[in-house]
Amino acid sequence: MSEKTTIYDIAKELNISAATVSRALNNNPKISESTIKLVMDTAAKMNYKQNRLALALRSGKSGNIGVIVPRINTNFFGSVIRGIEEELHPNKYNVIICQTHEDESREIENINTLLDAQVDGIMISITNESKKNEKIIHRVLEKNVPLIFFDRKKNIDGVSSITIDDFKAGYIATKHLIDQGCKKIAHLCGDQSLEIYENRFKGYQKALLDNGITFDETYVIQSKSNIEDGISVTNKLLQLKTPPDAIFSASDFAALGAIQELKAQGIQIPEDFCVVGFGNEPFTKFMELSISTIDQSPLEMGKMTAKVFLEQMNNTEDFKMEKKIVLNPILHIRKSSSRNNI
Amino acid sequence: MSEKTTIYDIAKELNISAATVSRALNNNPKISESTIKLVMDTAAKMNYKQNRLALALRSGKSGNIGVIVPRINTNFFGSVIRGIEEELHPNKYNVIICQTHEDESREIENINTLLDAQVDGIMISITNESKKNEKIIHRVLEKNVPLIFFDRKKNIDGVSSITIDDFKAGYIATKHLIDQGCKKIAHLCGDQSLEIYENRFKGYQKALLDNGITFDETYVIQSKSNIEDGISVTNKLLQLKTPPDAIFSASDFAALGAIQELKAQGIQIPEDFCVVGFGNEPFTKFMELSISTIDQSPLEMGKMTAKVFLEQMNNTEDFKMEKKIVLNPILHIRKSSSRNNI
DNA sequence: TCAAATCATGCAATCGATTACACAAACGTA
DNA sequence: TACGTTTGTGTAATCGATTGCATGATTTGA
Numbered sequence: 001m002s003e004k005t006t007i008y009d010i011a012k013e014l015n016i017s018a019a020t021v022s023r024a025l026n027n028n029p030k031i032s033e034s035t036i037k038l039v040m041d042t043a044a045k046m047n048y049k050q051n052r053l054a055l056a057l058r059s060g061k062s063g064n065i066g067v068i069v070p071r072i073n074t075n076f077f078g079s080v081i082r083g084i085e086e087e088l089h090p091n092k093y094n095v096i097i098c099q100t101h102e103d104e105s106r107e108i109e110n111i112n113t114l115l116d117a118q119v120d121g122i123m124i125s126i127t128n129e130s131k132k133n134e135k136i137i138h139r140v141l142e143k144n145v146p147l148i149f150f151d152r153k154k155n156i157d158g159v160s161s162i163t164i165d166d167f168k169a170g171y172i173a174t175k176h177l178i179d180q181g182c183k184k185i186a187h188l189c190g191d192q193s194l195e196i197y198e199n200r201f202k203g204y205q206k207a208l209l210d211n212g213i214t215f216d217e218t219y220v221i222q223s224k225s226n227i228e229d230g231i232s233v234t235n236k237l238l239q240l241k242t243p244p245d246a247i248f249s250a251s252d253f254a255a256l257g258a259i260q261e262l263k264a265q266g267i268q269i270p271e272d273f274c275v276v277g278f279g280n281e282p283f284t285k286f287m288e289l290s291i292s293t294i295d296q297s298p299l300e301m302g303k304m305t306a307k308v309f310l311e312q313m314n315n316t317e318d319f320k321m322e323k324k325i326v327l328n329p330i331l332h333i334r335k336s337s338s339r340n341n342i
Numbered sequence: 343m344s345e346k347t348t349i350y351d352i353a354k355e356l357n358i359s360a361a362t363v364s365r366a367l368n369n370n371p372k373i374s375e376s377t378i379k380l381v382m383d384t385a386a387k388m389n390y391k392q393n394r395l396a397l398a399l400r401s402g403k404s405g406n407i408g409v410i411v412p413r414i415n416t417n418f419f420g421s422v423i424r425g426i427e428e429e430l431h432p433n434k435y436n437v438i439i440c441q442t443h444e445d446e447s448r449e450i451e452n453i454n455t456l457l458d459a460q461v462d463g464i465m466i467s468i469t470n471e472s473k474k475n476e477k478i479i480h481r482v483l484e485k486n487v488p489l490i491f492f493d494r495k496k497n498i499d500g501v502s503s504i505t506i507d508d509f510k511a512g513y514i515a516t517k518h519l520i521d522q523g524c525k526k527i528a529h530l531c532g533d534q535s536l537e538i539y540e541n542r543f544k545g546y547q548k549a550l551l552d553n554g555i556t557f558d559e560t561y562v563i564q565s566k567s568n569i570e571d572g573i574s575v576t577n578k579l580l581q582l583k584t585p586p587d588a589i590f591s592a593s594d595f596a597a598l599g600a601i602q603e604l605k606a607q608g609i610q611i612p613e614d615f616c617v618v619g620f621g622n623e624p625f626t627k628f629m630e631l632s633i634s635t636i637d638q639s640p641l642e643m644g645k646m647t648a649k650v651f652l653e654q655m656n657n658t659e660d661f662k663m664e665k666k667i668v669l670n671p672i673l674h675i676r677k678s679s680s681r682n683n684i
Numbered sequence: 685t686c687a688a689a690t691c692a693t694g695c696a697a698t699c700g701a702t703t704a705c706a707c708a709a710a711c712g713t714a
Numbered sequence: 715t716a717c718g719t720t721t722g723t724g725t726a727a728t729c730g731a732t733t734g735c736a737t738g739a740t741t742t743g744a
Contacts, residue, residue: 050458057396060395064436073415073417077415094455094456097414097438113431117394117405
């Protein structure tokens with residue numbers, strides 16, 4: 001039988017009150033050393049476990065925090081989550097993970113579910129920049145549930161965020177391609193309503209500008225973050241009158257698709273064409289033709305996110321704290337864009 | 343201000359008792375239609391949300407269920423989790439995901455964390471077959487917390503499990519290689535203390551036996567489920583006096599490593615060497631040289647796991663129910679083993 | 685030796701929802 | 715008219731831990 005022992009059981013056993021037991025277990029200085037020891041020992045002997053549901057009700061804190069991501073089965077989000085967990089678990093928080101699958105209505109559902117479940121905070125990488133989720137996010141804030149953005153954020157006053165410098169990332173990736181001698185650099189961009197993709201694009205543009213390359217709109221084409229789309233989009237680019245000689249893709253998956261299409265058309269990489277992806281997914285390293293890419297320090301990002309959350313929770317002062325942390329992107333140069341190493 | 347309305351607020355507003363409000367909200371037939379309507383309307387007007395923490399304390403059910411997996415950033419586990427969520431969310435359960443990273447002590451920690459958090463059930467794909475986790479799993483069962491295995495299970499009386507027929511999977515994969523004309527088929531196996539890997543191995547052996555091929559122990563070599571290990575292990579195999587002419591890998595990741603090493607050594611696939619992986623990870627399909635593999639129907643597996651859990655929860659009878667569900671593996675034949683298509 | 689201060693502990697309310705039991709009103713029946 | 719039923723609500727206990735206030739015991743100081 002699984003008789004759970006409560007503080008009342010311990011109290012009865014020792015002929016003291018539950019209040020004393022509670023205080024003893026919490027090392028309340030008002031309780032004598034001897035009683036504390038006695039209670040602690042008895043608790044251990046009786047295999048006492050604190051009922052966190054009771055604590056949750058009383059304190060109004062569930063001890064759960066919600067993390068909302070587009071999907072969990074990429075290295076990037078998987079690693080961010082790992083980082084979050086590593087920081088939060090020692091602080092006795094559990095992490096409830098929700099996936100939006102890039103579906104806005106699902107995102108709203110997820111937020112509602114988490115609020116219903118009385119989470120103590122929400123960390124989210126949003127699907128896109130619509131007015132709809134704007135509304136629900138404000139509802140979260142009104143409820144005073146701490147909310148933090150990571151990677152894909154919205155600009156909302158008073159809300160902290162942890163991102164990487166996507167502008168810089170776009171810049172150094174493009175600059176690297178220019179350094180390899182590429183002149184007609186295309187960009188597979190993501191949904192421009194998301195700041196991250198917008199910034200990567202702007203970084204790309206600026207790098208072109210700074211290096212005397214005219215920006216050509218036809219070289220910029222939107223692609224979803226998957227292989228199929230990378231293939232079809234690249235196919236379109238290659239049909240241009242003057243096709244590009246390089247691609248900076250805002251997604252590793254699309255970059256992989258691009259490479260497949262290039263190879264299918266018999267184009268030599270990196271001799272005739274260079275490719276740089278984004279995200280440092282493990283496969284980029286392990287492809288036969290390894291793919292140059294930008295590392296986003298996802299583990300670090302997760303840890304920072306959790307740290308900011310903890311800071312915010314422990315902030316007992318009567319002011320709102322907004323923290324914007326921007327991590328540094330790192331370019332990993334691999335075969336897909338290494339002309340010097342040939 | 344985020345004043346949460348409780349049933350007491352509604353009661354006060356309507357000058358009735360909280361009990362009536364509670365019953366009305368739960369559509370208790372003892373309450374008159376008119377009162378129910380009145381309460382419902384007022385609740386909506388006052389933006390009432392049930393406090394699930396209070397419910398949790400009273401009922402002893404947290405509404406959370408824990409899912410423990412080795413890692414979340416593979417398509418397989420990601421999809422299983424998605425399947426679980428899709429079944430459980432409509433039933434008002436939240437899913438807390440824990441990763442073991444194949445670390446046994448972390449697994450034990452995770453289970454303890456989940457028990458502390460008062461989860462209503464645990465679904466787990468274990469790391470390995472040690473005595474240590476045997477112990478903690480029995481502790482879970484003693485506490486009457488429903489526990490279900492998926493994919494990587496232990497054989498424990500009274501515990502349900504959802505797996506695929508790994509023996510059959512190993513058999514059909516190997517048979518396929520034999521059909522392609524391969525005679526010296528190697529097997530990259532997993533940790534033999536795990537039933538899934540043991541069964542894949544046994545299926546492999548049986549297929550050899552049934553087709554008049556002598557089993558050669560030196561062709562069986564253990565590999566972790568990652569690319570690096572696949573590479574190094576394949577390198578060893580190729581150094582044998584009579585190297586194999588095919589590999590059936592119990593992991594897609596190891597299969598990818600194998601293919602890289604084979605290519606590095608200038609071996610033609612599938613002409614000189616055939617490879618079959620396991621798991622149907624997306625990259626197997628999208629490689630330039632697509633990889634034959636076994637699909638494990640992870641989404642289905644997740645859904646079944648959740649369904650069995652729900653069944654178990656709703657079982658009010660006084661008997662234990664044990665359900666062993668075995669899904670059918672599906673072989674996807676791709677370039678890495680398609681000699682007929684050349 | 686006695687009042688005041690200190691210390692250790694108990695009492696009871698609280699968090700919010702549910703529910704067994706009690707009870708009043710309305711109704712039907714003899 | 716009187717009494718048993720049914721119907722609709724209210725009262726109060728419960729889930730388990732925490733905590734403000736009260737209280738009794740002990741120590742300190744004059």
